[in-house]
Amino acid sequence: MSNRSAILIIFTGGTIGMIKKVNNYVPINFKELVKYFPELDKLNYYLEIIGFNPPIDSAEMNPKIWIKIVEIIEKNYTKFDGFVILHGTDTMAYTASAISFMLQNLNKPIVFTGSQLPIGVHRTDAKENLITSIEIAGSRSFGKANVPEVCIYFENQLMRGNRTHKSSSNEFNAFSSNNYPILARAGIDINYNQNVISNGALKTLKIHKKIKNSVGLLKLFPGISKENVYCFLRNDFFDAIILQTYGCGNTMQENWFIDELKSFNEKGKILINASQCETGNIVQGRYQTSQVFIDLEVISSYDMTLESVVTKTMLLLGDSTNKKLFKEKFHQSFCGELTKIDK
Numbered sequence: 001m002s003n004r005s006a007i008l009i010i011f012t013g014g015t016i017g018m019i020k021k022v023n024n025y026v027p028i029n030f031k032e033l034v035k036y037f038p039e040l041d042k043l044n045y046y047l048e049i050i051g052f053n054p055p056i057d058s059a060e061m062n063p064k065i066w067i068k069i070v071e072i073i074e075k076n077y078t079k080f081d082g083f084v085i086l087h088g089t090d091t092m093a094y095t096a097s098a099i100s101f102m103l104q105n106l107n108k109p110i111v112f113t114g115s116q117l118p119i120g121v122h123r124t125d126a127k128e129n130l131i132t133s134i135e136i137a138g139s140r141s142f143g144k145a146n147v148p149e150v151c152i153y154f155e156n157q158l159m160r161g162n163r164t165h166k167s168s169s170n171e172f173n174a175f176s177s178n179n180y181p182i183l184a185r186a187g188i189d190i191n192y193n194q195n196v197i198s199n200g201a202l203k204t205l206k207i208h209k210k211i212k213n214s215v216g217l218l219k220l221f222p223g224i225s226k227e228n229v230y231c232f233l234r235n236d237f238f239d240a241i242i243l244q245t246y247g248c249g250n251t252m253q254e255n256w257f258i259d260e261l262k263s264f265n266e267k268g269k270i271l272i273n274a275s276q277c278e279t280g281n282i283v284q285g286r287y288q289t290s291q292v293f294i295d296l297e298v299i300s301s302y303d304m305t306l307e308s309v310v311t312k313t314m315l316l317l318g319d320s321t322n323k324k325l326f327k328e329k330f331h332q333s334f335c336g337e338l339t340k341i342d343k
């Protein structure tokens with residue numbers, strides 16, 4: 001191989017590789033997809049493509065497929081300088097978060113991208129997103145990757161994957177990174193903000209594949225019924241429940257609800273406090289309406305995205321359901337997903 005960067009493109013599916021059939025968008029295979037990108041041949045990169053067969057709408061994504069993606073990366077890690085993953089936008093933030101936790105000690109770029117309009121449509125955003133993602137995945141200075149982390153590139157912005165959220169279903173600018181700065185912006189040049197980009201690890205890549213999905217997500221709303229809450233807190237299947245609370249982590253104080261939290265807690269199970277807000281962080285105890293969480297030693301998710309909280313919980317439960325161990329690890333920042341702020 002020459003000193004051109006070598007990039008592996010993994011095509012999982014999503015709008016970027018769909019066409020309209022009768023009334024719906026349906027996936028096409030990667031051989032058909034490549035025909036829409038004649039530019040790929042002209043780029044100064046060594047490119048290989050692995051396509052899922054069949055490609056999927058990312059609404060079908062699940063932990064087994066995360067493992068499949070991680071295994072493809074593991075197998076090809078030494079051969080390539082960077083990886084571009086074409087993925088549907090709907091669950092891209094979940095997959096990018098999960099993969100960031102599954103690949104520890106990363107020192108190569110893994111760039112997720114996709115598009116809001118399919119490749120065959122005149123106004124598609126697919127071409128710019130794919131070509132710039134390849135450029136970012138292949139970008140090196142003095143032989144070292146400029147962005148050795150799992151990220152999402154979309155509509156001119158490069159974001160840390162585990163800090164992203166799909167915030168628009170129709171704008172080209174579909175993703176936000178509310179609690180962490182943008183890693184790079186693409187205009188005429190691609191301007192990297194090296195101060196906020198990881199340095200890459202010196203240790204060897206370590207893969208985590210143990211995932212347990214015994215996590216429940218209970219979103220509070222005014223007037224929520226006991227029946228709704230019981231479905232989660234009285235269900236023995238769950239090892240951990242993420243409470244999606246108000247603002248900086250507040251909840252109603254009704255006795256029946258607090259009693260349910262207490263008995264779930266007494267079973268040695270894990271309660272996590274995550275906010276319904278997209279920006280800001282959890283501060284338990286700021287208001288009297290979150291003091292109960294301190295009293296019950298509920299685990300704060302600080303400023304993590306919900307996508308990171310869910311996927312990190314699944315990965316940690318895969319290792320252990322012990323509450324103390326879980327809490328210790330949950331509060332470590334594995335790859336920049338978390339800033340611990342108590343005030």
Ligand code: ASP
Pocket residue numbers: 013014015016056057058059087088089090091114115116
């Ligand atoms: N439903 C599609 C998907 O997530 C949407 C997209 O790709 O934008 O696969």
